Amino acid sequence: MSEFILRTNNLTKKYKNDFALENVNVSIKKGEIYGLIGQNGAGKSTMLRLVTGLSFPTDGSIELFGNDHPSELTEVQKRMGAIIENPALFPNMTAYENLEVHRLQKGIPGRSCIQNTLELVGLLDTGKKKAKNFSLGMKQRLGLGIALLSDPEFLILDEPTNGLDPMGIVEMRELIKRLNHEKGLTVLISSHILSELHQLATSFGIIHKGKILEELTLKELDEKCKMHVRVKVDQSAIGATVLEDTLSTTDFEVMPDGTIKLYKYLNDVRSVSQALTNNGLVIEHLSQNGDSLESYFSKLVGGVDID
Amino acid sequence: MTNLLRVELYKLKRNKSFWVIIAMTTGLSTLLHYLVVIDWWTMSGTVFNEAGLSELNALSPFTTLLFFNLIVSSLAGFFISVEFSSSGVIKNQVISGNKRSHIFLAKFLVFSLGAIIVTILIPVIIGILLVILFGHGDIINTSNLLYLGRAYFLFILPFLGYTGLITVLAMITEDSGKTIIFSILFSIIMFAIEKFPKPLLIETVFEHSIFYQFSEVFKHTMTNGEIIKSLLIGAISLMIIILCGIFMMNRKEIK
Structure with missing residues (x-):
C-alpha cells in the first residue's frame, strides 16, 4: 500500500487563458497534517476542489490512497471528509437532520454516530434550532461534523477557521490535533493565516499564483525562520x-x-x-x-x- | 444508489416548498373541481367532455403544459436548483464518493415522484372524491376508470420526459428563479408551436415529441398503433433526456 494518501502529478487547471493551477506536484503522507499556505486567489481552493472531484483538471493527475483512475477516485473518496469553501448545509434543517442526510448518503448504519459527532463538535445542545439561525462558527462546526461523520481517513479543510472566534479556533485546532494523534487522521488544510497553520501543520506547501513554490516540513520551516x-x-x-x-x-x-x-x-x-x-x-x-x-x-x- | 434515493426522499419530505405546493395544488384543485361540479364554471371542448366526463373538466389545466409547468418548475427550482447554488449541498454528495450519474438519477426519480404527486395524483383524487361527494358517482364506472387509467398511464411517460428536462434545466441554471422563468418561456414556445401554423418539418418533429403526446393520450379512443407510438415516443424521449442529463452532470463543475 502506498505511504502517500494524496499525490498530484503536474496538476493543472486552466480557465480560458488563465492558469488557476499550473503543474502542481504535492505529496501528502499518511498521518501528516499538511498546511496549504497561499494568498487569496493563489489556487488553494481550486486545488482542493480538484482533489475532491468537484472540478476536473485540465491536465495532470491525482492519486488518492494509491489509486489514480477516475472511477477508482470516486470510490476512494468515500474514505474522505471535506469542507470546501463554505460548509454546505440545509438551512431549514437542524444540526441533527443535516447529519442524518449525510448519514443516509454514506449508508452509515445506526444513528449513534450523529450524537457522537454532535458531541465532538460541540453542537449537542442546539436542539430544534435550524442551521440558518446558526452563527458562522456553529455552521463551520456543523460542516466539520459532516466531514467527520463517516470517520474518514483523510480530512480536507478549506479555510476552516473562517468565522470562528478565538476560542473556536483553539477548539478546532485541538480537535484536529487530537484526531490526528488518536486516529492517525491525515489532514490537508488550507489557510492564508500563517500563524494558525504553523501551530497545526506538520508539513507545508506554499502556493502562489497557481504554482507550488516550496514544500517543507515544520522542522525545515522553523529552521528557515530561526x-x-x-x-x-x-x-x-x-x-x-x-x-x-x-x-x-x-x-x-x-x-x-x-x-x-x-x-x-x-x-x-x-x-x-x-x-x-x-x-x-x-x-x-x-x-x-x-x-x-x-x-x-x-x-x-x-x-x-x-x- | 439506494442510499441516494433514501436521502432524496428524506429531503423531499422536509422540503417546505414541496408542502406549500401540495397545499396550493390541493386548494386550487378543490376549488376548480368544485366550481365545475356545481356547474358554476362550464368548460367546453376539453378531452374530458369528449370522453363524457365533463364533471372532471377541472383536470384539463393539470394536463396542459403551460399550466402544470408552473407547478413542476417551482418544485424543481426549490428542490434541485438550490442545491447547486454557491452554498449548495450538492458538494457533499459529490465529495461523498457517489457516482455523478447516480446523483442525477436519484434527484430525477424523487423529483419526478414529487411532481407526479402534486400534478397528477392530488388533482385526480380530489376530482374523483368531489364527483362522488356531489352525487355524480355514477360516472366512476369501469369504462371511465379504464379510460382514465389508460390516459394517465400514457401521460406519465411524456410527463417523466418533461420532469427530466426540467431536472436538467434546474441543474444548468443553479437558480430557482431562472429555472422557473426559463421553463415558462420554454412552455410558451411549445404552446406557440402547437397553436400556430408552422413549417412541415417542425410540425412533424412536434407531432413526434412528448409535448404533442400530453394532449394526444387523452383522446377518448386510441388505436393500438397510436398507443404503441405514444409509448415509444415517451420511452425514447425519456431515455435520451436521462442520458443527456447524466452526460451533463458528469461534466459539470460544481461551484
Whole structure:
C-alpha cells in the first residue's frame, strides 16, 4: 500500500487563458497534517476542489490512497471528509437532520454516530434550532461534523477557521490535533493565516499564483525562520574554531558554501566581529538574519518584506 | 444508489416548498373541481367532455403544459436548483464518493415522484372524491376508470420526459428563479408551436415529441398503433433526456 494518501502529478487547471493551477506536484503522507499556505486567489481552493472531484483538471493527475483512475477516485473518496469553501448545509434543517442526510448518503448504519459527532463538535445542545439561525462558527462546526461523520481517513479543510472566534479556533485546532494523534487522521488544510497553520501543520506547501513554490516540513520551516547571525569569512574552518574557542559556543552551523549560521550572540554582533578579526580572519559578510513566518512567506512570493 | 434515493426522499419530505405546493395544488384543485361540479364554471371542448366526463373538466389545466409547468418548475427550482447554488449541498454528495450519474438519477426519480404527486395524483383524487361527494358517482364506472387509467398511464411517460428536462434545466441554471422563468418561456414556445401554423418539418418533429403526446393520450379512443407510438415516443424521449442529463452532470463543475 502506498505511504502517500494524496499525490498530484503536474496538476493543472486552466480557465480560458488563465492558469488557476499550473503543474502542481504535492505529496501528502499518511498521518501528516499538511498546511496549504497561499494568498487569496493563489489556487488553494481550486486545488482542493480538484482533489475532491468537484472540478476536473485540465491536465495532470491525482492519486488518492494509491489509486489514480477516475472511477477508482470516486470510490476512494468515500474514505474522505471535506469542507470546501463554505460548509454546505440545509438551512431549514437542524444540526441533527443535516447529519442524518449525510448519514443516509454514506449508508452509515445506526444513528449513534450523529450524537457522537454532535458531541465532538460541540453542537449537542442546539436542539430544534435550524442551521440558518446558526452563527458562522456553529455552521463551520456543523460542516466539520459532516466531514467527520463517516470517520474518514483523510480530512480536507478549506479555510476552516473562517468565522470562528478565538476560542473556536483553539477548539478546532485541538480537535484536529487530537484526531490526528488518536486516529492517525491525515489532514490537508488550507489557510492564508500563517500563524494558525504553523501551530497545526506538520508539513507545508506554499502556493502562489497557481504554482507550488516550496514544500517543507515544520522542522525545515522553523529552521528557515530561526534568527541567526550570518557570517562569511575567508577561512570558514578557522572561523568555526574561533567561535568555539573564543566565544565558547557550538550553537552554529557551517553551510556548504562556507557561510556560518550562528544562533547565539544575536544582540552582540560586535563581539563576533571582534573575535574573528582578532584572529586574523577577513570578514566578507556579517548580518543578522531570520524571518518571521509572515516575512518568510512574503519574501518567497515576492512581496514586501515584513519586519 | 439506494442510499441516494433514501436521502432524496428524506429531503423531499422536509422540503417546505414541496408542502406549500401540495397545499396550493390541493386548494386550487378543490376549488376548480368544485366550481365545475356545481356547474358554476362550464368548460367546453376539453378531452374530458369528449370522453363524457365533463364533471372532471377541472383536470384539463393539470394536463396542459403551460399550466402544470408552473407547478413542476417551482418544485424543481426549490428542490434541485438550490442545491447547486454557491452554498449548495450538492458538494457533499459529490465529495461523498457517489457516482455523478447516480446523483442525477436519484434527484430525477424523487423529483419526478414529487411532481407526479402534486400534478397528477392530488388533482385526480380530489376530482374523483368531489364527483362522488356531489352525487355524480355514477360516472366512476369501469369504462371511465379504464379510460382514465389508460390516459394517465400514457401521460406519465411524456410527463417523466418533461420532469427530466426540467431536472436538467434546474441543474444548468443553479437558480430557482431562472429555472422557473426559463421553463415558462420554454412552455410558451411549445404552446406557440402547437397553436400556430408552422413549417412541415417542425410540425412533424412536434407531432413526434412528448409535448404533442400530453394532449394526444387523452383522446377518448386510441388505436393500438397510436398507443404503441405514444409509448415509444415517451420511452425514447425519456431515455435520451436521462442520458443527456447524466452526460451533463458528469461534466459539470460544481461551484
